[in-house]
Amino acid sequence: MNIFRFALVVGMALLAGNAGAANFAAGKSKAQVCIGCHGEDGNAAVPIFPKLAGQHVSYLVKQLQEFRSKQRLEQTMNAMAESLSDDDIKDIAEYFASFKLKHETVAPSPLGEKIYRTGNPQTRVPACIGCHGPNGSGNPLAVYPHLAGQYSAFIVKALNDYKSGERNNDKNRIMRDIAERLSEEEIAAVAEHISGLQ
Ligand code: HEC
Ligand code: HEC
Structure with a gap:
C-alpha cells in the first residue's frame, strides 16, 4: 500500500469513527423522551413496555415510521413518533440498538x-x-x-x-x-x- 492510500484509509476510518460518536450523542439526546418507558439502555423496567435494546435498526426504523404514519396504531407511540424526522428516527434507532439486551429467566415450556x-x-x-x-x-x-x-x-x-x-x-x-x-x-x-x- 503506498503512503497516500494509507493516509486516505486512516483518514476515512477516523471520519467514520467520529461520525459514529456524533450519531450516538445525537441519538442519546433525542432518546431522552423515550427512556422513561423504554429504559436508558433500551431495557425497559416494566414488562408492558417492549425492550428495544439489541433490536435491529431496520426493525426499529420500520416501526417508528409506521407509528408516525399511523399504519401501526397505538395511541402513546403514535403521539411519540408524530414529530420525529427521518434523521431523528435513524439516530434513535441506532442508539437503542447499540445496547445489550438483558436476558430473562423463565420456566421451561x-x-x-x-x-x-x-x-x-x-x-x-x-x-x-x-x-x-x-x-x-x-x-x-x-x-x-x-x-x-x-x-x-x-x-x-x-x-x-x-x-x-x-x-x-x-x-x-x-x-x-x-x-x-x-x-x-x-x-x-x-x-x-x-x-x-x-
Ligand atoms: C409513555 C410510555 C412510552 C414512551 C415515552 C415511549 N414509548 Fe415506545 N412504546 C410504548 C408502548 C406501550 C409500546 C407498545 C405498543 C404496542 O403495544 O403495540 C411501545 C412500542 C415501541 C416500539 C415498538 C417495539 C416493538 O418491538 O414492536 C418502538 C420502536 C418504540 N416504542 C420506540 C419509542 C421511541 C423511539 C420513543 C421516544 C421517541 C418511545 N418509544 C417513547 C410506550 C412508550
Ligand atoms: C414467514 C416469516 C415469519 C414466521 C414464520 C413468524 N414470524 Fe413473527 N414476524 C415476522 C415479521 C416479518 C414480523 C414483523 C412485522 C412488522 O414489520 O410489523 C414479525 C413480528 C413478530 C412479533 C412482534 C415483535 C415485536 O417486537 O414487535 C412477534 C411477537 C412474533 N413475530 C412472533 C412470532 C411467533 C410466535 C411465530 C411462530 C408461531 C412467528 N412470529 C413466526 C415474520 C415471521
Whole structure:
C-alpha cells in the first residue's frame, strides 16, 4: 500500500469513527423522551413496555415510521413518533440498538418450544424458527425482529393484537395469518419460550 492510500484509509476510518460518536450523542439526546418507558439502555423496567435494546435498526426504523404514519396504531407511540424526522428516527434507532439486551429467566415450556421449533401442523401454524431463527435473533435484512429475551407480556400482547387485526402493519399479513391460528394456550406458551431464549 503506498503512503497516500494509507493516509486516505486512516483518514476515512477516523471520519467514520467520529461520525459514529456524533450519531450516538445525537441519538442519546433525542432518546431522552423515550427512556422513561423504554429504559436508558433500551431495557425497559416494566414488562408492558417492549425492550428495544439489541433490536435491529431496520426493525426499529420500520416501526417508528409506521407509528408516525399511523399504519401501526397505538395511541402513546403514535403521539411519540408524530414529530420525529427521518434523521431523528435513524439516530434513535441506532442508539437503542447499540445496547445489550438483558436476558430473562423463565420456566421451561415444552409446548412453547414445540410451537417455536416445529409449529403446529394440525392448525397449519409454521415454525417461528423459520424466520425468527434458532436463537430468536431474527434477520435484519429481511426485517424479521429479534425476539429473544423480550418480555413475555409484550409478546402475548403483540400476538393478540395481530390475531384481532388491531396490529396490521405486517407486510403480506405474515404475522396476522400466523397469530389467527394460535390458541390462547399456545400464545402464552410460545411467548414464555421466546422470553427465555438467548
Ligand atoms: C409513555 C410510555 C412510552 C414512551 C415515552 C415511549 N414509548 Fe415506545 N412504546 C410504548 C408502548 C406501550 C409500546 C407498545 C405498543 C404496542 O403495544 O403495540 C411501545 C412500542 C415501541 C416500539 C415498538 C417495539 C416493538 O418491538 O414492536 C418502538 C420502536 C418504540 N416504542 C420506540 C419509542 C421511541 C423511539 C420513543 C421516544 C421517541 C418511545 N418509544 C417513547 C410506550 C412508550
Ligand atoms: C414467514 C416469516 C415469519 C414466521 C414464520 C413468524 N414470524 Fe413473527 N414476524 C415476522 C415479521 C416479518 C414480523 C414483523 C412485522 C412488522 O414489520 O410489523 C414479525 C413480528 C413478530 C412479533 C412482534 C415483535 C415485536 O417486537 O414487535 C412477534 C411477537 C412474533 N413475530 C412472533 C412470532 C411467533 C410466535 C411465530 C411462530 C408461531 C412467528 N412470529 C413466526 C415474520 C415471521
